[in-house]
Amino acid sequence: MEDQIFVSDLPSLDTLYPGKVTLDTRSGYSGFIVPREFLLEVSTEIHDVWGYDMLSSITGVDYFPEKMEVVYHFYRSLGGGALVLKVQVPRDDAVVPSIFSIYNGAEFQEREAWDLLGIKFDGHPDLRRILMWEGFEGFPLRKDWKEAYYEGDTKPFSSRWPEGVAEHSENKNIFNDNVKYPENFDPDKWIASGEEALYLGLQKSENGKDMETESIVINLGPQHPSTHGVFRMAALVDGEEIVDLKPAFGYLHRNHEKIGERNTFLQNMPFTDRLDYISSMSNNFGYALAVEKLMGVKPPERAEYIRVIMAELTRIESHFMSTGFLLNDLGAFFTPALYALKERELILDVFEAVSGSRMMCNYFRFGGVVRDLPAGIQETIKNLAFERLPGKVDELDQLLTENEIVRSRCMGIGVLTAEQAINLSVTGPILRASGVPYDIRRADPYSIYDRFDFDIPVFYHGDVYDRYLIRIEEMRQSVRIIQQAITQIPEGPVFEGKPQYQVRVPAGEAYGRVEAPKGELGFYVVSNGQANPWRYHVRAPSFINLTSLRQMCLKYKVADVIAILGSIDIVLGEVDR
């Protein structure tokens, strides 16, 4: 059994590829630096031989003015830590081979890096802008690119209150708006590039049919009642059947990352709330973990318990919501959703009591949580966990699971196999509904999840129905965790050290990831020792899960697409960031 590979083994690529791959030796950094010529060779090797079958995140970092770096995080679907690869390229020749052919999940992430950082991926099948529109001027995340309301590189800006008088950014701009144009731009000569690229990219099916039929393009969104926000897709249909489908993003692109790199570390916390705005506590968790890794602090016991309780309440609340809205999409307009939202309100009451806000909690801090649970809330949570929620989850289960219409609309629809799911970088409930028991709380445990007794539910059909079932099951497991946590929670402080407005973060990089309700939520943070993050990247689960949408929809009917999209459970704040 000599060639057995253990999950804990990290391949020492630098000795396997002497002279080609080197260890990243910058202080605070880890992983390997691969020259771009060997990237495909190395990634094939780690995929085929070393079992790093899941590409978690691809992003770029602009080390202005020297170089551009592309950072890859790979994981094994069996569990364990990350393998980090980096490719360094000059800024004016930022071309890297695309690893799309090995990891299909790279598709949207590479497009995003192209869109925002101007890194070209050679061999990518459809390298278009993804969040901004075709024709937009410049690559906004490059450090030398400045937005129209630019005031300074880093906050806090001194210009906000000159002599105590507030000044509006609009008034400094001659267009009185948040716009800027290249020099000598003439609007009358501008020809908008339109949407041809999106529509022309749709592939006609090749398989010969007896009858010549004409296929048509259907555009859905961004204003559509069942796209869960401003999501849009273009589908090529043959009769009722989906032949090809492409999502279009960016209608809620709010520039989290650019703003995040101007902000101080702590200022970003409330912005993370607005990523997946249904589960702000989980977002706080991921960002806090990433920065805590850099700072090397650990929250006190009580804070850990509070964090877990809040994260699990969030999971329940988010799953309630997604189940309710899936039923909306199936046509049971709002009645099941009303049941679900009623319970969600009770959880929001807890959030409001602990943090002061129903949705935008901003509750976590680096090294703990911002304040202790107020009096009486522990009792409320106990009540919820032991009395109210278990019964209500069962109620939803009884109402829906055996329902004839739910079954016939969901079973066997939108099938995604385990191999496809892993290759497409899918995470969260969708991955587990396809038969892969991968949950970061177990696969790469963080916080104190290793202390609790809970199961990772797995279903094997990979269809809409299983994705629904898994959410019901996960709510039960979350209730179990809360029950244990709320009985074991110790007394004590909830914050390590003294609360500070300006935290000191040593130089280095960190990738913090949590199992958010939608999947793996990762924060890649690079610090250069200053008060602001040099790079702040969010690996958004619902964005990357959408990579699988096309695969799931092919050969199904138009009406199924709505159900399939509902089963992915996207939140646009996170998809577009």
Add this chain to the structure above:
Amino acid sequence: MQSEKINKPDINIPPELQSQVAITTLDRIYNWSRANSLWPMMFGLACCAIEMIITAASRYDFSRFGMEVMRPSPRQADVMIVSGTVTKKMVPQIVRLFNQMGEPKYVLAMGACASGGGPFKEGYNVVSGIDKFLPVDVYIPGCPPTPQALLHGLIILQKKIEKEKLADAEWYKKDFYEEIPVPILGPDLLDPRKYHLFKKEIDTTTEELVIESDAKGEEA
């Protein structure tokens, strides 16, 4: 009953008829019925949309105020609740949706983002408030506004509607046709109403150049 609201106060109705007869003006009955059956557009942009949905759902339930009919089609809606961040990529669609709504129509800017850009104001893809393009009737502060705040905003809108007069209702006037030009996605967002500003910019720079060269010529 809301008969006090309908009745014209200075007309005395005999007490025995008070619950059956109302004497009122056309304006009052027209506005009263409109204000109490507002159909909001089912149209969500960002985080605020979630609170809007919650306002429609069990605990807050805005159908108590006659607003339960949310319509995804702009043709059937009276109120556009702009619930969230307005991005440059989305604003052409929003303007188009607004143009497609039938008169009389109202716009509610829900939350900090729709009112003025909000936390994301400095972002390169964010419009500093929907009022840069659409006429806003009520602004609701908050990030997100609580459901109570949204309800309050809607009630304020009802009050505004109740003050309107048929005689000077714009939308009944002849030739009333007001379409907002749809912005275009250029190298940055292009607002057709501001094209002249480009010209002005170019003109002033050339003027300055002329003056400068003149001055130089005089010196020489």
